[in-house]
Amino acid sequence: MWSGGFLSSEIQGVVEQARDENKELFDQLYRVNDYALSIQRRLVVEPEDVQGLVVATFFSRTINSVQASVILLERGLSSQAKVVLRAAMESLFGLRACLDSEFCERLVVADAVKRKKHFRKAEQLVQRGVVPDADGVLTEDSLAQIEADIAETNSRDLTTADIAKAAGLHDWYLGVYAMFSASVHTTVRDLTEYMLVGDNGEIAGLTNSPDLKASAGLLICSIEQMLMAATAAAAYFGFDHMGYWEREHEALRLLVEKEQAK
16 A cells, blocks of 8 residues: 555545545535634633633644544545544543533543553553663652642542543443444454455455545544534633534534435
């Protein structure tokens, strides 16, 4: 696939085909992306506004991840696009959940619990001689400070499911997020897309060619995530967004119906 450069003639042909076959979806995605970027350019967050900083950074992370997934989709890398879209979903969950100030505070202080887990894992690697503690950061004083932070804030770990529920997107967690996890963890079922199956149902060979079969569904997922992220950020920062949400959501509904009718 990479012979002759990253964008070989084969890949360039796939890019053109992907855009042609899903022109209306790409058009809406680019439109929503422009809207999201216009919001990002208007954001003003004071350094002491922790909630605002968390919402703004989750928003930026979400739209950047969706943009990355679209680049992959244009090249027919659907499995890799699912990996990035799942990451985008985690940012989207955090963004929407942190519209609630109380939950945002819980999420921020939960970082100390994760720091302790990472400390213990790194400690095991050092003890086993896998890596050296070159900077001398794995000290008892460092661990004591982390534990003091946990005790002071009474922080508890939050799972992705917890954050998705707080975001009002638990159905997304149970459905789309779970399905995309197969690509993240490279399950056996996910590997079937690299197999060529003959008419008799037997495996005829292996392939690493671009795949456009899943492009429409993944583009729809990209649009939905970008739209939810943009309108959530607009709502938090006080920008008028309801008219835009209703208009673009209706446009997406019509495109979904058109895809289902194919």
